[in-house]
Structure formats: structure tokens, C-alpha cells
Amino acid sequence: xxxxxxxxxxxxxxxxxxxxxxxxxxxxxxxxxxxxxxxxxxxxxxxxxxxxxxxxxxxxxxxxxxxxxxxxxxxxxxxxxxxxxxxxxxxxxxxxxxxxxxxxxxxxxxxxxxxxxxxxxxxxxxxxxxxxxxxxxxxxxxxxxxxxxxxxxxxxxxxxxxxxxxxxxxxxxxxxxxxxxxxxxxxxxxxxxxxxxxxxxxxxxxxxxxxxxxxxxxxxxxxxxxxxxxxxxxxxxxxxxxxxxxxxxxxxxxxxxxxxxxxxxxxxxxxxxxxxxxxxxxxxxxxxxxxxxxxxxxxxxxxxxxxxxxxxxxxxxxxxxxxxxxxxxxxxxxxxxxxxxxxxxxxxxxxxxxxxxxxxxxxxxxxxxxxxxxxxxxxxxxxxxxxxxxxxxxxxxxxxxxxxxxxxxxxxxxxxxxxxxxxxxxxxxxxxxxx
Amino acid sequence: xxxxxxxxxxxxxxxxxxxxxxxxxxxxxxxxxxxxxxxxxxxxxxxxxxxxxxxxxxxxxxxxxxxxxxxxxxxxxxxxxxxxxxxxxxxxxxxxxxxxxxxxxxxxxxxxxxxxxxxxxxxxxxxxxxxxxxxxxxxxxxxxxxxxxxxxxxxxxxxxxxxxxxxxxxxxxxxxxxxx
Numbered sequence: 006x007x008x009x010x011x012x013x014x015x016x017x018x019x020x021x022x023x024x025x026x027x028x029x030x031x032x033x034x035x036x037x038x039x040x041x042x043x044x045x046x047x048x049x050x051x052x053x054x055x056x057x058x059x060x061x062x063x064x065x066x067x068x069x070x071x072x073x074x075x076x077x078x079x080x081x082x083x084x085x086x087x088x089x090x091x092x093x094x095x096x097x098x099x100x101x102x103x104x105x106x107x108x109x110x111x112x113x114x115x116x117x118x119x120x121x122x123x124x125x126x127x128x129x130x131x132x133x134x135x136x137x138x139x140x141x142x143x144x145x146x147x148x149x150x151x152x153x154x155x156x157x158x159x160x161x162x163x164x165x166x167x168x169x170x171x172x173x174x175x176x177x178x179x180x181x182x183x184x185x186x187x188x189x190x191x192x193x194x195x196x197x198x199x200x201x202x203x204x205x206x207x208x209x210x211x212x213x214x215x216x217x218x219x220x221x222x223x224x225x226x227x228x229x230x231x232x233x234x235x236x237x238x239x240x241x242x243x244x245x246x247x248x249x250x251x252x253x254x255x256x257x258x259x260x261x262x263x264x265x266x267x268x269x270x271x272x273x274x275x276x277x278x279x280x281x282x283x284x285x286x287x288x289x290x291x292x293x294x295x296x297x298x299x300x301x302x303x304x305x306x307x308x309x310x311x312x313x314x315x316x317x318x319x320x321x322x323x324x325x326x327x328x329x330x331x332x333x334x335x336x337x338x339x340x341x342x343x344x345x346x347x348x349x350x351x352x353x354x355x356x357x358x359x360x361x362x363x364x365x366x367x368x369x370x371x372x373x374x375x376x377x378x379x380x381x382x383x384x385x386x387x388x389x390x391x392x393x394x395x396x397x398x399x400x401x402x403x404x405x406x407x408x409x410x411x412x413x414x415x416x417x418x419x420x421x422x423x424x425x426x427x428x429x430x431x432x433x434x435x436x437x438x439x440x
Numbered sequence: 441x442x443x444x445x446x447x448x449x450x451x452x453x454x455x456x457x458x459x460x461x462x463x464x465x466x467x468x469x470x471x472x473x474x475x476x477x478x479x480x481x482x483x484x485x486x487x488x489x490x491x492x493x494x495x496x497x498x499x500x501x502x503x504x505x506x507x508x509x510x511x512x513x514x515x516x517x518x519x520x521x522x523x524x525x526x527x528x529x530x531x532x533x534x535x536x537x538x539x540x541x542x543x544x545x546x547x548x549x550x551x552x553x554x555x556x557x558x559x560x561x562x563x564x565x566x567x568x569x570x571x572x573x574x575x576x577x578x579x580x581x582x583x584x585x586x587x588x589x590x591x592x593x594x595x596x597x598x599x600x601x602x603x604x605x606x607x608x609x610x611x612x613x614x615x616x617x618x619x620x
């Protein structure tokens with residue numbers, strides 16, 4: 006595993022780019038950064054054929070449409086068309102109370118759902134200047150890391166499936182199933198949990214979660230070894246991923262890439278470490294960083310990240326076991342629903358419950374941008390409140406949306422078969438892209 | 441860094457741990473170029489907000505608002521105070537990140553009237569391409585100098601800009617409903 010050298014050992018000017026670029030200059034298309042144009046002289050030959058991939062092609066990870074110009078098997082032009090899954094979440098959320106909005110972000114990025122929920126909840130808490138209890142912070146960290154593993158497993162399974170390694174898909178989804186079972190145990194729902202509330206967690210961690218989660222932590226490194234054994238010496242996999250879809254560090258930053266795509270290009274940048282939120286400043290983990298920026302390195306970054314996530318989950322478990330019996334949600338009755346059993350005995354609790362559910366709580370006027378490191382990169386949430394019970398404006402900085410901007414640049418010198426590998430390696434979730 | 445040195449600087453505000461620098465609309469391209477030169481190499485997001493009707497949401501509350509009491513929603517309580525008035529209808533925010541230790545984030549913000557164009561920053565950060573197209577599509581902000589200012593999320597022949605406040609929720613016409 007290539008781990009970038011310690012920060013501070015080189016001048017701040019070079020950091021966070023830690024490796025020399027895989028190619029000189031920029032490959033970002035000149036006219037429009039996201040459209041690869043067919044060279045005029047090639048177009049004049051009349052040999053270029055335009056083919057439409059998607060929006061319902063099985064290898065497009067959802068409803069992505071790629072208009073591809075082919076010269077034989079060579080991809081010479083590309084235009085990615087998105088919007089087929091546009092659902093108007095941002096508009097809908099403007100018409101819901103803050104309390105009801107929490108369910109929406111999870112449905113935006115439906116693979117990295119827990120992280121998507123987290124960024125919204127963190128943004129609202131920032132506006133409210135609300136402190137969350139220690140147990141909530143650690144449990145959020147734990148669930149977000151489980152979710153990162155879940156997301157990377159879906160990436161790994163589907164990418165390998167698209168390149169013909171069908172058994173990888175079954176193995177990855179076996180472990181994914183275990184993670185979903187853990188979620189079911191905690192929140193009652195396998196996905197879209199709504200377990201994070203503004204102020205903390207919806208409920209206490211159920212009895213029996215810790216031993217089950219520990220079993221997973223013990224099992225997962227072995228599963229990762231299995232994946233490596235299946236893929237990492239597989240000649241077809243290596244042939245189809247190494248040196249394909251290369252993106253240099255400079256181009257990646259210019260194109261706003263973040264997360265594993267950025268770290269595969271030799272940029273040592275991870276918000277969990279560099280702008281810590283939750284309990285990430287108190288856990289020990291490494292940030293994998295690779296230098297070639299190709300499909301293979303993006304896969305390796307995610308493999309290494311899963312191993313690191315398991316370590317973080319382990320540390321969170323140790324910490325949480327000592328926090329048993331402590332509160333899981335902030336004690337602010339103007340924002341947080343009162344405990345259910347109090348409703349039978351306390352008039353004030355009943356009123357608070359009624360008020361929060363019917364008209365919602367009010368959030369002070371202001372605007373915030375909260376950013377976290379989701380499995381796909383920097384996931385941001387911009388909120389404007391006018392002081393009322395509903396958000397004035399909600400906007401998500403979707404990492405998948407940005408990742409797809411890099412398709413044209415990555416497609417340099419690619420064959421039509423590489424196209425599938427490249428789009429898969431950028432790991433875009435179309436719900437997140439189109440919102 | 442000193443925000444006053446940014447071209448077109450109007451004011452700077454610190455709130456909730458975030459820095460918002462207001463920029464003269466005509467200077468936004470120069471301001472972004474300057475910021476990029478100062479190390480803000482990462483453009484996280486471009487987002488427009490429509491402030492049409494800001495401050496006159498229905499009220500029966502403690503302090504009156506410009507819009508008065510909303511008889512249709514008597515349950516809603518009013519603002520504790522009127523929100524701060526905004527200079528123009530649209531705000532346009534550029535969320536920038538300087539990748540250093542500690543990281544620096546800043547929000548460059550400019551204000552636009554309806555139909556007021558703003559210069560595109562695609563030449564500064566290529567990633568602005570889709571962000572600007574999205575804001576054009578959703579909010580109807582016109583970015584001058586954008587190489588391909590087409591709709592991004594909505595169909596090409598769509599009418600209106602859905603995230604504007606005067607665009608109703610459920611504003612989609614029902615197709616194939618009658619006279620088919």
C-alpha cells in the first residue's frame with residue numbers, strides 16, 4: 006500500500022499534491038471542459054460513428070446517457086448527459102419543515118445514504134449551534150464508516166461485474182448484506198434509516214449490536230483478503246484497469262474531483278483528517294494515496310479505505326462500549342422530540358411533541374455550508390434559513406455530479422471497452438448526480 | 441489572507457465559523473482569478489438563492505412582518521424578528537477551498553437582479569461548467585462567456601426555472617391527460 010509521507014515533511018506549497026503527474030500538461034478538453042470534441046480532420050473522413058449509451062444501458066450505473074463518437078473501437082468524442090433521475094429534492098425540501106427534511110438527503114445519494122443524511126444534519130446543527138452528546142458523535146462515526154464500506158462494496162461488486170468478474174459481485178454483496186443487517190438492527194430499516202436526528206440519534210443503540218458489529222469487524226479483513234486474491238492477480242482485471250482513464254492531480258483538482266478519485270491521482274486530501282468533523286480527530290487511521298490516477302488506482306484506494314474503515318469501526322466500538330447508559334440525543338426540548346414515555350405524564354412534553362411535529366422548530370436566520378468526506382468525496386450542504394420552520398434554500402454539493410464532469414478528460418485515448426471501466430471507476434450514483 | 445485585496449471587494453462577514461466575502465457583481469471573474477492565485481484551487485460549489493418574498497411568509501406571530509398575517513395558515517407563528525433584508529433578488533455563492541493546513545474555506549458572494557447576467561468562471565475552474573449550467577437551469581442565472589450554457593437537469597424544451605420562488609411546487613403540467 007502506498008501511504009503518502011507525513012504531512013509537514015515537505016513545504017506547504019507542494020502539499021497536498023504528493024506525486025509527480027502521470028502526464029504533462031492538461032487533458033481537460035479546451036472548448037467545453039466536460040465534452041470531448043471529435044477533431045475536425047477526423048470528422049471530415051466520415052469514419053466516425055456516433056453511438057448512444059444509455060440512459061438505460063446496464064453498465065451506466067443508473068440512468069446516465071453517454072453520447073459517444075467512435076472511430077473503430079477508439080473513443081474520439083464524448084458527451085455525458087445527466088438529469089434523467091432529477092427529482093427536485095431541493096425544491097421539495099423548501100416546502101417541508103426542518104424536522105421532516107431529514108428523510109430526503111438519504112434518498113439523494115442512496116448508496117452512501119448515511120453520509121448524505123449526516124451532512125444535512127450537521128448543517129442544521131451548525132445553524133442551530135447545537136451540541137450533540139458524545140455517544141451520538143461516536144455512533145455517527147461508526148455508522149458512517151459502515152456506510153463507507155457498504156458504498157465501496159457496491160462499487161467493487163458492480164465495477165468488477167461490468168468487467169466480467171461476476172463472482173466478485175456475489176462476494177461483495179454477501180458482506181453488504183451483513184452491513185445492512187447491522188443497520189436493520191440499529192434503525193429498523195436496512196437503508197434510508199433516518200437514524201440521525203437533529204441533535205443526536207433517534208434511539209439508543211440496541212442491546213446486541215456490539216457483539217454483532219464486532220463479529221463483522223473480525224470477519225471483514227478476511228473478506229478483503231479474499232477480494233484481493235480474486236482480483237489483484239487476475240490478469241484480465243489488471244489488463245483492463247491499469248493505465249486506463251488516467252487523470253493527473255492538477256486536472257483532478259481543476260475538475261473539482263474529491264474523495265477516492267482525487268486520492269488515486271496523488272492528492273493527499275481527506276476531509277476526515279484535514280478538516281475533522283465528528284470523532285475523526287480522535288481515531289487513528291491512514292489516508293491511502295496512489296499516484297497514477299487510473300482505474301486500477303481508484304479501485305486500490307477504495308480497497309485500502311475499506312480496511313481503514315474497519316479499523317475506525319473497531320475503535321468506535323471500543324469507545325461506545327464505555328459510553329453505555331449515556332444520553333444519545335441533545336437535551337434541547339425546543340428542537341428534539343421528548344422521550345415517548347414522558348408524553349403520558351408531562352403536559353410540557355406533550356406540547357413540545359405536538360409543536361415540533363405539526364409546525365416544526367424554528368432555525369435561526371443564516372446561511373451555512375457544511376462539508377464532509379462521503380464515500381464519493383466532498384459532500385456539501387448549503388442551507389439558508391430565514392428564521393422560520395422551513396428551509397429557505399437547500400442545496401447539495403454532490404460528489405457524483407462532479408465526478409462525472411471528469412469523464413471526458415479520463416476518456417483520452419480510450420477504447421469503447423475502457424469506457425465502461427472508466428465510468429464505473431468514477432463511482433457516480435445517479436441519484437446523487439441529478440438530485 | 442486579506443479579503444480587502446480581492447478585486448471588487450464590498451464587505452466581509454464572519455458568521456457560524458464561515459467567512460462570506462461580498463463581491464461587486466461585475467468583478468466576480470477577477471475576484472475568482474485572484475482567489476485562485478491565492479491558493480483557492482478547489483471550487484466546491486456554485487449555488488444561487490432566490491430571495492423573492494424573503495421576509496413576508498405567513499405570520500400570526502409575535503412581531504408583525506411586511507407581509508402581514510397569513511389567514512390561510514393561522515397555525516404558523518411568525519418570525520421572532522424580521523429577517524435582514526437583501527440587496528437584490530438572487531445571491532450567487534462560490535464556495536472555495538484552499539487545500540492547506542489548516543484548510544481555508546470562503547464563500548464569495550455576489551448579488552443579481554432578475555435577468556442580470558454574471559460572468560462565467562469556467563476559465564478559472566473547469567469544474568464550474570456543470571455547476572453554472574445547473575444554476576442556469578434551476579434558477580435562470582445567465583452566465584456570460586460560458587462555452588455551453590444549456591439546460592443540465594431539466595429537458596431542453598422545459599419552460600421556467602424550477603427552483604425560483606415564483607415557480608410553484610408541482611408546477612409540472614400533466615401530460616397526456618385529456619384529448620389524446
